[in-house]
Amino acid sequence: MSQDLYELLGVPRDADADAIKKAYRRLARQLHPDVNPDPETQEKFKEVSHAYEVLSDPAKRASYDRGGDAFGGMGGGFGQGAGFSFTDIMDAFFGGGAGQAQGRGPRSRVRRGQDALIRLEIELAEAAFGVTRELKVDTAVVCETCKGDGAAAGSKPVTCETCHGAGEVAHVQRSFLGEIRTLRPCAACRGFGSVIPDPCRDCSGDGRVRSRRTLTVKIPAGVDSGTRVQLSGQGEVGPGGGPAGDLFVEIQVAPHPTFRRRGNDLHCTVTVPMTAAALGTQLTLPTLEADLAGEDSEIETEFALDVRAGTQSGTEQVLRGRGVPGLRTTGRGDLVVAIVVDTPTKLDERQEELLRELAELRGEESPTGAVGPQHKSVFGRLRDAFNPH
Incomplete structure (x- = not known):
């Protein structure tokens, strides 16, 4: 077995650092004890690892090229050579470059702001x-x-003297596998790779x-x-x-004094006297657009609502297309008008006399409350409207 380190890695003597690293990665994948556990292969793996440890270090490589001992510093156990790094093995298998302290690099000072x-x-x-x-x-x-x-003004960020612009520093921990190197953000520059000696005062x-x-x-x-x-x-x-x-x-x-919104529909309630509900009438109601109309505006600010004769309390009239426009659709919702019949609670003598006369003419002066749903008196219908079951 050749003892020349370059021959062990299969690279020429003028190979650069990248070529040496690639050769070591290739051999480490082939010779690692987890892949080939036989003793001869393990010994070969130790030699290759030591060769890489020497040739990857510029000072050690220069000493070796001048005739230094290739294996003089090699110990008898795995990973116990002169500074061999366990992370170099991880680098060989996963390409992480951790053994060479190649981390993520400095983080940018420029970052997106929050919403x-x-x-x-x-x-x-x-x-x-x-x-x-x-x-x-x-x-x-x-x-x-x-x-x-x-x-x-007149100054600029300078390279951090602690991490030399890398933004990270290597921490070495020794274990039975050798040296384990981890990269952490530089505390001096907070990982930026540079420091601002003269910060802006503003x-x-x-x-x-x-x-x-x-x-x-x-x-x-x-x-x-x-x-x-x-x-x-x-x-x-x-x-x-x-x-x-x-x-x-x-x-x-904000809540509206007249209209309530349910989806794209608007709802409102109008109260009409008992006589108007019985005889029929026409009401004038404001539109929602009236809230936005100016003095010279041509926007429709009111509309007429026909209350049919005999309208019962609780009746709803639906006016198509007078609701709210859809946010992502065409058209508008509807306006739903609920009608409440107002029954008088105080009558003067003449009003009471006329109302009794009306009841007598309609045969409703003594309602029993036991009639069927198709023959209820006006008083019974009013009572049911205000006392729903």
Whole structure:
């Protein structure tokens, strides 16, 4: 078996570090004791590992090239040579490069900012038909003094002297397998690979400051409470002047004095006198659009509702297309009008006389309450309407 380290690895004497590493990885996969447990192969693996340990170190390789002893420092146990690293074996199998302290490298100071959320209360008509609002938001913005790099004027970040710009430092732990090297973020530069000796006074080196600004947000028609409108790139600017996150505007719809919303339908209740319900009438009701109409607006602000003669309390009339527009659909919901008949509670002498005369004419002066559903008196129907079973 040849004792020349270059021949052991199968590389020429002028091979560079990458060629030596690739040759070692190839042989380690073939000769590792977990793959070939026979004693001869294990011995070969030790020789190859030691050859790599010498030739991968520039100082040791130079000493060997000058005629130094190739195996003078090799011990009798696995992994107990002159500084052989267990992570070199892991590197050979998984390509991680941990044995050469090749980690993830320095992390960037520039990172994306966080998303922001604000809540905006609007009126029902604004939610139904859309509105444009100006908002004042308090978020992080790029520092105008340092333009985001965090350094004071006339200065700049410098390479960290502890990690030499790697952003990581190697920690070595010895075990029965040899040296186990792990990479950890450099504490001196917090993993950035550089430090800011003279931070910007306005942002303290963060590259961003908090500021209040005004944004214009367009609320689409059909939104409801809980709907979120996304404004891309209007959130918090990231550290180091990084790209901003998004701003989400969460809608809260204020209660309306007349209309109640259920999905895309509107509901309202109107009260009519008993005589109007019996004789029929026409009512004038406001539209939801009336809340947005100005003095010179051509928007329809009211409409006529026909109450048919004999309308009972609790009757609902559905007016198609007078509800709320759909958020992501065409068309509008309906307006549902519930009618409540108002029975008088106080009558003067003349009113009572006329009402009794009407009851006598209709044969309803002594209702029994035992009639069937098709022959109830007007008083019985009114009673049932206000006392539903």
